[in-house]
Amino acid sequence: MLLPPLPRALRLAACLAALLLLGCASAPPAPQDWPAQLARWPQPDVLLLGEQHDASEHQRWQEDTVRRLAGQGRLAALVLEMAELDTRTDGLPPGAAESKVRAALHWNDAAWPWAQYGPVVMAAVAAGVPVRGGNLPRARMREAMQDTRYDTHLPPPAWQRQRTAIAEGHCGLLPEDRLAPMARIQLARDASMAQALREARQPGRTVVLVAGLGHVQRSLGVPTWLPPDLKQKVAIAQAGQAQEAIKMEADYIHLTPALPPRDHCAELRARWPGAR
DSSP states (O other), X not given: OOOOOOHHHHHHHHHHHHHHHHOEEEOOOOOOOHHHHHHHSOOOSEEEEEEOTTOHHHHHHHHHHHHHHHHTTOEEEEEEEEEETTOBOTTXXXXXXXXXXXXXXXXXXXXXXXXXXXXXXXXXHHTTOOEEEEEOOGGGHHHHHHXXXXXXXXXXXXXXXXXXXXXXXTTTOSOGGGXXXXXXXXXXXXXXXXHHHHHHOOTTSEEEEEEEXXXXXXXXSGGGGSOTTSOEEEEEEEESEEESGGGGGOXXXXXXXXXXXXXXXXXXXXXXXXXX
């Protein structure tokens, strides 16, 4: 039996858990030059952009990156955690209406507000760049929860970190016997996004992935499912947080202003049946 659908609260709490697990200390954003960093990197096959889902500055950063790479003729495709695998805008013209784009991606506005993610999607479409879903289809989640092969994909310490992230992301509301099945879904999502990246690969251009920061970490997420010959770069956006541990997980940290304090766990408990 799948858990009750709590998509937005769960994702926000999971982002918070990922930050806490990595160890964080408050700090103002440091001076940075993302365009210069992009120019310094040799052309990667894939560029993974990790976000905190409730930080609007992160979506603006992603949109700017898509526009910049597309304008330079360097963007092969945009892959999204926010749409399911095998949904795509291929075949739509650059002037396609937003309604057509949303229909092509089977967009779930309740889970992923279009007002938040529409600009980055439409930036790619307007440039004639295909947008493709990468997330695990919901119909495959039950199968993934029961597939114990995921338990050995990561080294034991990393597998335990995934389980801990699931526990923290659900604010201690999950019973112990649900942690492994939920961690398997996380890995299955990573594998699904990696598949979409591989399928969108084009020589001499870069496929961009937009996903939550937990999905792009080098030792835990999508990168662990990519072949070694695929050149990749990971950039993670952080809202007012100086992350020491996460520096090992990314090639670049994009700092943005801190968000107002918010108790994601309180929101989750209010929606979780039987929570105290």
